[in-house]
Amino acid sequence: MSTSKFSSSLTAQDGISAQKTQYKKKYKLKVRSNPTIQTNDPVKENAKQEPSETAIHEACEHWRIRGNDAYHAGQLSKAEEFYSTGINSAPHVSAIGYSMRPLLLCYSNRAATRMSLGRMREAIEDCTKAPALDPNFLKATLRAGNCYLMLGEVEDAIICYIKCLSDGTSICLDRRVTIEAADGLHKAKAKSSFAIFSGVKESRLCQS
Numbered sequence: 054m055s056t057s058k059f060s061s062s063l064t065a066q067d068g069i070s071a072q073k074t075q076y077k078k079k080y081k082l083k084v085r086s087n088p089t090i091q092t093n094d095p096v097k098e099n100a101k102q103e104p105s106e107t108a109i110h111e112a113c114e115h116w117r118i119r120g121n122d123a124y125h126a127g128q129l130s131k132a133e134e135f136y137s138t139g140i141n142s143a144p145h146v147s148a149i150g151y152s153m154r155p156l157l158l159c160y161s162n163r164a165a166t167r168m169s170l171g172r173m174r175e176a177i178e179d180c181t182k183a184p185a186l187d188p189n190f191l192k193a194t195l196r197a198g199n200c201y202l203m204l205g206e207v208e209d210a211i212i213c214y215i216k217c218l219s220d221g222t223s224i225c226l227d228r229r230v231t232i233e234a235a236d237g238l239h240k241a242k243a244k245s246s247f248a249i250f251s252g253v254k255e256s257r258l259c260q261s
Contacts, residue, residue: 120136120163132166161192214235217231
């Protein structure tokens with residue numbers, strides 16, 4: 054190969070290398086100026102796929118409203134299904150202290166639906182999950198007390214009612230919650246007193 058041909062070959066290779074370098078620089082500048090360009094960063098990709106808190110809130114609210122409509126129409130199984138869908142739309146919202154009212158209401162309303170279906174134990178499970186997310190959400194605690202009372206577990210019912218009433222000193226309670234808790238506590242104590250009286254009377258009869 055002649056010297057002129059060798060020199061021209063080197064010049065061509067240098068030109069290609071220079072073009073590649075220039076292209077890389079331009080691409081980096083584009084990525085910096087336009088964050089929408091794919092960077093193949095798995096962390097960023099996962100972040101994009103994660104639903105926002107607003108989207109979760111809207112999804113829960115949508116299914117809560119559908120559940121309420123079904124419940125008021127007497128379609129209890131459908132209502133339970135819709136509330137469950139609302140709860141499942143926020144699968145990663147499980148940290149204690151996270152307060153999102155539509156999710157809390159989905160749990161509480163599903164509990165009310167399961168009470169109407171006669172499934173008290175499942176209703177109590179929902180009633181314990183809502184306060185775990187927000188301890189100040191006493192509507193679910195009130196419903197738990199009602200479940201225990203219907204099951205005849207008076208002591209547990211009294212604990213729930215007292216919690217609803219005692220927490221009223223630190224937060225602003227819904228007046229209806231206060232009234233229902235006071236009424237429930239009165240019924241639970243009456244039932245407890247009757248059970249104690251009946252037990253004493255039965256014991257005296259056995260001794261005579």
